[in-house]
Amino acid sequence: METVNGGSVSPYKLLFRALSLIPISHYLLILFLVSIVYVYNLLEIHILQDIVGGFRGDSVSLSFNSSSDVYKEVVSKCQLLHGRYLATPWLSSPHLQTILLNVLVKTPSFSYKREIFRTSDGGTIALDWLMNSDVSEASFQVNGTNTVADIPLVIVVPGLTSDSKSPYIRMIAYDMAKHGWNVVVSNHRGLGGVPLTSECFYTAGKSDDLGEVVNYLHRKQPETSLYAVGTSLGANILVKYLGEDGVNVPLVGAVSISNPWDLLIGDRFFTRATMQRFYNRVLGNSLKGAAKLHQETYARLSDWEGIEKSRSIRDFNNYSARIAGNFETIDAFHRWASSARLVTNVSVPLLCVNAIDDPVCTDEAIPWDECRKNKNIVLATTQHGGHIAFFEGMSGKSLWWIRVVEEFLSNLHASPTMSKQQNSDIEHEFCKHAPAEIEDQAELTIW
Numbered sequence: 001m002e003t004v005n006g007g008s009v010s011p012y013k014l015l016f017r018a019l020s021l022i023p024i025s026h027y028l029l030i031l032f033l034v035s036i037v038y039v040y041n042l043l044e045i046h047i048l049q050d051i052v053g054g055f056r057g058d059s060v061s062l063s064f065n066s067s068s069d070v071y072k073e074v075v076s077k078c079q080l081l082h083g084r085y086l087a088t089p090w091l092s093s094p095h096l097q098t099i100l101l102n103v104l105v106k107t108p109s110f111s112y113k114r115e116i117f118r119t120s121d122g123g124t125i126a127l128d129w130l131m132n133s134d135v136s137e138a139s140f141q142v143n144g145t146n147t148v149a150d151i152p153l154v155i156v157v158p159g160l161t162s163d164s165k166s167p168y169i170r171m172i173a174y175d176m177a178k179h180g181w182n183v184v185v186s187n188h189r190g191l192g193g194v195p196l197t198s199e200c201f202y203t204a205g206k207s208d209d210l211g212e213v214v215n216y217l218h219r220k221q222p223e224t225s226l227y228a229v230g231t232s233l234g235a236n237i238l239v240k241y242l243g244e245d246g247v248n249v250p251l252v253g254a255v256s257i258s259n260p261w262d263l264l265i266g267d268r269f270f271t272r273a274t275m276q277r278f279y280n281r282v283l284g285n286s287l288k289g290a291a292k293l294h295q296e297t298y299a300r301l302s303d304w305e306g307i308e309k310s311r312s313i314r315d316f317n318n319y320s321a322r323i324a325g326n327f328e329t330i331d332a333f334h335r336w337a338s339s340a341r342l343v344t345n346v347s348v349p350l351l352c353v354n355a356i357d358d359p360v361c362t363d364e365a366i367p368w369d370e371c372r373k374n375k376n377i378v379l380a381t382t383q384h385g386g387h388i389a390f391f392e393g394m395s396g397k398s399l400w401w402i403r404v405v406e407e408f409l410s411n412l413h414a415s416p417t418m419s420k421q422q423n424s425d426i427e428h429e430f431c432k433h434a435p436a437e438i439e440d441q442a443e444l445t446i447w
């Protein structure tokens with residue numbers, strides 16, 4: 001028998017011997033526990049926090065200028081924004097929420113009516129309409145007193161490579177239509193199954209298309225109150241447009257959901273951690289997939305070989321948008337395309353919603369100070385919710401942000417001061433343009 005005395009036996013040997021006496025099942029158990037801790041951290045799961053908090057969720061944090069009329073007249077009446085948000089317990093992770101968004105969201109079947117809109121450069125945009133009358137069982141058509149002009153119209157701007165068919169876009173469209181709104185999804189150029197018909201493709205900062213669509217809808221239905229909702233990159237494009245067109249925007253109000261705000265910061269964030277690198281790869285691939293549908297145009301205007309080799313959003317933009325837009329560097333493109341720099345110029349009531357734990361669009365990019373400077377903006381943030389997800393309830397069938405959009409826009413539309421002043425100001429501005437060729441610009445096709 002070896003003895004420890006006199007150092008005749010290596011302590012490591014003893015340690016090894018001791019370790020070898022522990023049953024293998026205990027090792028497996030330890031491995032299992034370590035894996036759980038790893039996955040818990042990797043997926044930023046917050047179920048323990050939720051349990052400790054008694055499943056009450058976290059209160060919504062609101063940032064706005066103390067003299068904001070948008071807050072006083074509209075947001076102060078929004079119960080959801082003064083309540084708490086609790087994530088669906090089995091989705092208590094921003095990653096699960098984000099990754100499962102398009103898997104879990106279900107909407108009743110409905111079909112849009114498609115209108116093809118031609119932009120001034122000959123580009124093609126698919127406008128997909130869902131009218132209140134398409135989904136309501138006459139419940140909202142209160143005794144037939146509603147005319148088309150009474151029904152407000154909300155323009156939905158989808159995210160990165162999403163279009164009107166994406167489950168979450170279908171969900172907001174259906175939900176708004178159910179609540180008495182007419183809805184039109186403004187698909188990005190080249191998305192929604194339409195060809196590219198001019199020497200131009202859509203990029204992260206392409207806000208002029210949205211401007212043309214909004215102006216067209218305003219000219220077509222000057223009596224209708226127009227609103228807009230943008231999600232993710234669609235929110236960036238929407239806010240950028242609102243800032244660029246300032247007081248000339250003919251919208252009554254707008255909502256930005258999970259806006260990336262600053263694409264330069266967002267780009268850095270994408271390289272930081274395991275999960276972000278994963279999203280970067282996935283989103284980069286989906287951009288490549290979308291570009292492949294229009295390979296000829298991309299090849300003419302940018303570097304197709306580079307695009308094919310791209311392994312991230314940054315690469316993709318570097319070889320497509322940067323070259324097509326003549327930007328010296330990819331960072332210059334990112335700065336130009338960011339909506340954060342235009343926040344102070346937004347002149348219509350705007351509600352912005354971001355989750356602090358959004359794993360795709362980092363909270364570091366949120367322009368807190370600019371939002372507080374601008375009296376038209378109310379910024380609502382939640383601790384949890386992930387990226388355009390905000391699942392709520394045990395069943396996980398409801399998305400909190402969709403209810404927030406509906407409540408905010410309905411209160412805004414009902415507010416006599418907020419909803420009226422905007423339209424009357426703008427009407428004169430746009431009457432000047434009222435061209436006779438509007439009808440030619442658009443042809444209606446059934447989708």
Ligand SMILES: *[C@@H]1O[C@H](CO)[C@@H](O)[C@H](O)[C@H]1NC(C)=O
Nearest residue numbers: 139140141142143144145146
């Ligand atoms: C609609 O008409 C019905 C019966 O004609 C009436 O009972 C109801 O109050 C009306 N609703 C509204 C909102 O005017």
Ligand SMILES: *[C@@H]1O[C@H](CO)[C@@H](O)[C@H](O)[C@H]1NC(C)=O
Nearest residue numbers: 243244245246247248342345
């Ligand atoms: C701000 O809005 C005005 C119109 O209200 C517009 O003329 C101006 O160009 C906008 N500023 C920027 C930086 O886009």
Ligand SMILES: *[C@@H]1O[C@H](CO)[C@@H](O)[C@H](O)[C@H]1NC(C)=O
Nearest residue numbers: 303306314315318319323330
């Ligand atoms: C962007 O593309 C150019 C070639 O078009 C290349 O020289 C440059 O290194 C790329 N930049 C990045 C950040 O990948």
Ligand SMILES: *[C@@H]1O[C@H](CO)[C@@H](O)[C@H](O)[C@H]1NC(C)=O
Nearest residue numbers: 065066067369372373374375
């Ligand atoms: C609120 O708005 C006013 C003017 O519009 C501005 O001077 C002030 O700095 C803003 N407040 C904050 C906290 O940014």
